[in-house]
Amino acid sequence: MNRHLILLVTIGLAPMLAFAARIEFLENIHRIHWNAQADTVYLMEHSIDLSNWSAIGPVLLGNGEERTYDVPHTDPQLIFYRLLRIPADNFKSAASDNVRPNYVAWVSELADGTLRFEFYSLVPSDFADIHYSVNGGSQLNLRMSGNGPRWHYDTPPLADGDSVNFYFTYDREGPVEDTPSYQHIIAGDNSGGSGGGGSGGSGSEYEDVLPPPLSPASYSHGLDFASDQATIRIQPGIHPESMIVTFRRNGGPWQAQFMTKTNDEWRYSLTAEDGDLLEYYFYSITPDHIRSTTFSRSIGSTQSTEPPPLEILAAGRFRDRHENELRFDPYVENYFDRSYFGLTLLDYGDGVDVVFDPAEPMNFVDIKLYDLDETPHEERGIDVRADYAEGHRMIPVDGKFYWRIDAVTPGQFIDLEFTLQRTRTGQQYYTAIFRFFVGEGALTQRITDEVAWSGGATSVDVYSETQYSFAQAAHNALPETLDKFLAGKNVFDRVFDESQGLGPLYNAKSCIQCHANDGAAKPPTTINEMMNGMLFRVTKASPSGQIPHDDYGVQLQDRATTGNFPEGRGHVQYTNQAGAFGDGGAYSLAKPVYTFSGLQGPGFLTAITSPRVAPKIIGMGLLEAIPTSTLEGWEDPNDTNADGISGRINWVTDPETDQLAPGRFGWKAAQPSVSAQAGIALREDIGVSNPIYPDSGEELTDTDFDPLVHYTRLLGVPMRRNWDDPDVIAGEQLFSAMGCVACHVPTVTTTDDHPLSELSGQRIHPYTDLLLHDMGDGLADSLEEGDAAGTEWRTPPLWGIGRTEEVSSHSRYLHDGRARNLTEAILWHGGEGEASKEAFRTLPSAQRDQVIDFLRSL
Incomplete structure (x- = not known):
């Protein structure tokens, strides 16, 4: 039976694998085919273990055409082949095609200016010496490095134009022999003479003819011992025509034997004794080339159960x-x-x-x-x-x-x-x-360094295009979850139209319109600029508390489909609010003032409104995976420890279970889960009904809704940068000393039993407690959500905050985007955050900069 195994192997840094070699298994012959490049010398090597290689056959010269070489092969032993490829201009010893000399020798000019001498003895030898002089100077006589049959020696750096004369001495199992003398000119024309030697170049390279050994998926094996017989078993997981086991006992010679097949299992038995050390591996070459790792077992009473291999699953x-x-x-x-x-x-x-x-x-x-x-x-x-x-x-x-x-x-x-x-x-x-x-x-x-892994094993690396830092799947995503993630991204990116359920009233046509690059939206900077990714939540007062508005529901929708009218538009202007740092430096805060136009009727006079910008959405699955018991351990609504912080859970009704659950998402923690957050955003922001809020019928069914939720859960968190910078470390220490970590809790571990294994048991650094805190009158509005009062806001997670400008092309922060930079975001803190704000305000300028450097590292 003839069989070809094609292997393409890389040359240099070419983007495509270009060197072609193949092996044809014929009766008693391994025929090797390769494209023999012109001006190239080849030498064939073989090995049974991929560790010990020896030269076989003659020197073979390339001519720019395909060549073949036949290797006799009559036993079942698996053999690996490779070609040593040497540029002819670098080759020094005499080379005649299809003739096997006693040795081959060549040189290579290395990048650091050194010259490497290489000597490969094709007869048994114990050593090789190099004798060389530079520009007619004193001759150096040195023992070359290596254990044979191949040796090398690197000179100190040489200069362009240096002339090097040299020869080798080597032994031939007794007689010591000198080679002829050779010359090489650094960076010069060395094309003349026997082999010449090139003006630099990469020197020799190895090209595999057969690949390194391969284990197919799903194979299993075992070793039994009874009545002085050791039986080696394997189920290879595929269907080879034959299986061979190569083994040795107690360090003796390796033996290769065909195995016997029974059903799907192959077996081989050998005589052994209690306590023997048995080493073995399996392979087959027909119809597929496979090979296991080498196993080592003590058999009999000392036999132990070998643990299975560590398995890493990725996508x-x-x-x-x-x-x-x-x-x-x-x-x-x-x-x-x-x-x-x-x-x-x-x-x-x-x-x-x-x-x-x-x-x-x-x-x-x-x-x-x-x-x-x-x-x-x-x-x-x-x-x-x-x-x-x-x-x-x-x-x-x-x-x-x-x-x-x-x-x-x-x-x-x-x-x-x-x-x-x-x-x-x-x-x-x-x-x-x-x-x-x-x-x-x-x-x-x-x-x-896991200090940089904000999202634990889900953390994603950041490369040249940092604007996509928030748009990547969790680093540890598995195949089935990545498949669903990509389907969900397709829904997230979708621009809805009326046929897909858009409207009739809405604020955006897609998720990505508000969360560009999965980041935070930017508020308008002028009074007439249309809001994109910013909206107004709406309620009205009632004897039982605030309820949805009769005319406007829970959200002012400023866009409408054809034939319908928007509910109105919000506008923002800013007034300056001056302040001074403790060291005398001045600052100015931008306080927003809101007005409305195009309102549909006088009912808006009773509306209570709250402006909101769309936040970044990274790491939501991890925040959902923080155990409820952890949140309950963090809350201290009565400030029993007298630290001035009285965070509390916003207990809300879960729309999927109709049970109370901790709010985790939204500026006032009004949504208990990622699916609830996705459902309310689809209904209110885009006007699309869905399995959470079906209204009169689901316009987005589970087929699309589930992947969308999955996508949002599995968005990874970018790793920190500059975490080991001294200023960043100092800023982190100040951040803690100022008491910021009382709300922005740095580290927590997610639950061990999350439905997505990627999110389970992760040690994460979100810098949030997900609790409500009274942030004072400066940030307050009058709207309540669940148990959240107008002055209360959920602690936003800080991970990724330093990449806002790169991802979202702006540097606006807080629930309404009023803070124009991180310094202003801190200075707007009041209420429970007043003491920390004051600690920051009164720091010297250099230390304030360190705090900001720390935040930018997140």
Whole structure:
């Protein structure tokens, strides 16, 4: 049976994998095909364990055409091949095609100006020496580094034009032999002579012919011992024509044996004794190339149950470009149409199986490994794209793609990325880089310091296009939740029209109209500017308390569909309110004054109004996941500890259960859940009925409503920046010392049993207690919501506040956007926040700046 396995491997930094190699399995022969580049020297190597490699066959010269080389192969042992590729201009020793010399030698000019000598003995040798002189100077005689058969030596930095003369000495299991002399001119023309040596260049590179070993998903195995027989078992999860086990006992020689199939299980038995150490791995080459990790077991009475591999489940969406490049953060066209994938990483401690599971067929998937040996990972500059260390084409099996990362150790940092091509369109996409430490069983981040993880494991990284910082899915999203997230984003982005339920009265046609980039809206800056993302809540007085207005309901809607009339418009102007800092510096606050026009009838004279701007919506699922018991532990309505803070829960009726529940969302904490918040916003802001508020019929059904709620729950929180800056640290200490943390609680842990596992058990830093606090007359209006009085406001979460200007293109804060910057937002605090405000106002200017630096870091 003939079979071809195609592998495309990266050359340099080319965006597409370009070097083609394939292996054809013939009877007793492995025939290797490759595109032999002109002016290139090749040497074939093989290995049975991907650790110990040896040269086979002769030197092979490239001619710009496809070449083949046949390797005899008569036993079941799995063999891996790779080609050592050396530019002919760098090659120094004599090279005749299809002739095997005693050695090969070449040089490489490295980026730091050093010259690397390389010597590869093709006969048994114990050492190699280099003898060289520069510009006719004294000759240096040095032992080269390496254990054989390959050695190298790097010179100190040399200058352009330096002439280097050199030769090698090596032993041949007894006789010591000198090579001919060679010359190399740094950055010069070295194309003459035998092999010449190039003017710089990258030197040698390895190209894989077969991929590193691969484990398919869903295989399981076991080891039994009885009556001096050890039986190795495997269920490979796919259907190979044969399975081979390679094993050794007590450190002896490796043996490869065919296994016997019974139903879906393959077995092999060998003679063993109690206490033997057995090492083994499985593989098959027909019809799919697979290989397990190497297992090590003490059998018999000392046999232990090996724990299963650590499993990391992840997901990602397609990207137009790589991390740190433009068009990485925005969503691809038709992002909601199966433009995502699942990722499984099976971590065995000494190797990692990678399974890439796209939502639809792909022509290919390439894996790129970055700083494979870097521990810990060094943070890259935000505008610098990483250079990958190696790239491979993954192995397709039943629509999934597989690869194995070998020779890793616990604690090692791994970062990898994928390139893929969609079958139905031919479009090529990229992914984010996935990062983890071997042995930890969870993804980590580009920034590995968890102090920066505002949203715990959900925290999202921020790259060049910071305006999209709030629009990303939780970092730890799973495939099924990411699929629903993308469907929900499609509803969030939808511009509703009358056929989809818009109106007849409304404030916006879409969610994103108010929450641009999922951020906060901006109030008008002039009296005639139309409000976008800002509205007025409305009530009227009654003997039993405030109730919806007879004419205007609970919200003034300033837009209407064709044939209908808006209820009226709100306008805002500002008056200046002067003040002074404790050090004498002056400041001015902008106090809003509201007027109305176009009102439908005199009934508005009885209306009680409250202006509101749409807030940022990141992390709402995490806030919903804070246990009610935690909120109850925070509240102190009677100020029993006499700290001047009397926060309390706004208990509201949950529209889904008709039971009292803590309010968590809205400026006065009037909504108890993300679904309740989404339902009221759809009905009042867009005029669309929905499963929470069906009115006379659902214009948005569960099919769209559930993904919308899911999207809002799963929006990630951007990681902090500059958290380790001395001024930021000092500002954080001042923030605490001023008493701000009494309301803006820094840290809390979410419930362990949230329906979305991504949100469960997360240690987060939202800087809120979600409680109502009396903020004084300066921020008060007369409107009540639930138990919330006109002077009471929910503590808004501060995470992401430092990115407001980048995401929303403004720096307005507080419930009505009156504060033009963070300093003004603090200075508007009164009531329970008065003491903290005064502490800030009386700080020296430099310390006030530190507090603001801290807030900008969030």
